Amino acid sequence: MKPLNILLMAVCSTLVFTPAVSAQSDRNRSDSDQRRGESDRCESRVILYSQANFPGERFVLEAGEKIDDFNFQRFSRGRSANNRVTSISIEGDVDVTLFDYRSFKGDQITITRSVRDLGYLPMSNGDEDWNNELSSVVVRERSRRAGS
Numbered sequence: 001m002k003p004l005n006i007l008l009m010a011v012c013s014t015l016v017f018t019p020a021v022s023a024q025s026d027r028n029r030s031d032s033d034q035r036r037g038e039s040d041r042c043e044s045r046v047i048l049y050s051q052a053n054f055p056g057e058r059f060v061l062e063a064g065e066k067i068d069d070f071n072f073q074r075f076s077r078g079r080s081a082n083n084r085v086t087s088i089s090i091e092g093d094v095d096v097t098l099f100d101y102r103s104f105k106g107d108q109i110t111i112t113r114s115v116r117d118l119g120y121l122p123m124s125n126g127d128e129d130w131n132n133e134l135s136s137v138v139v140r141e142r143s144r145r146a147g148s
């Protein structure tokens with residue numbers, strides 16, 4: 001194995017931890033929750049949650065994925081995900097750009113780390129925050145370096 005690969009694996013294993021363990025109140029855990037706990041692979045992905053601190057309904061996005069209108073997307077329990085996302089878990093080496101409107105329009109912000117409560121993330125006008133505003137999203141792989 002090349003030294004670079006080993007380095008990347010080491011970085012991954014420190015980044016991939018599951019912050020959702022604190023959700024004791026949530027007993028309706030799905031199969032994906034179980035798999036998530038057991039997975040020790042380094043996969044980059046993003047999980048959107050309807051509540052603060054990562055409990056409850058979720059919506060999983062892989063690296064490279066984009067959603068242009070959350071009106072047509074549903075959380076794990078069937079509710080529309082539009083204007084409901086309150087926390088975001090980032091696993092692995094991805095950036096996430098949030099948009100207030102569909103079709104990647106309106107206010108936007110790019111985050112590189114998990115956010116426990118979008119209510120503390122201000123919009124550019126300074127008056128509003130990102131809680132329950134997300135309507136479209138882009139997930140990009142961060143480390144796209146030439147010659148690896």
Ligand SMILES: [Ca+2]
Nearest residue numbers: 050084085086
């Ligand atoms: Ca919410």
Ligand SMILES: [Ca+2]
Nearest residue numbers: 100133134135
């Ligand atoms: Ca919105």
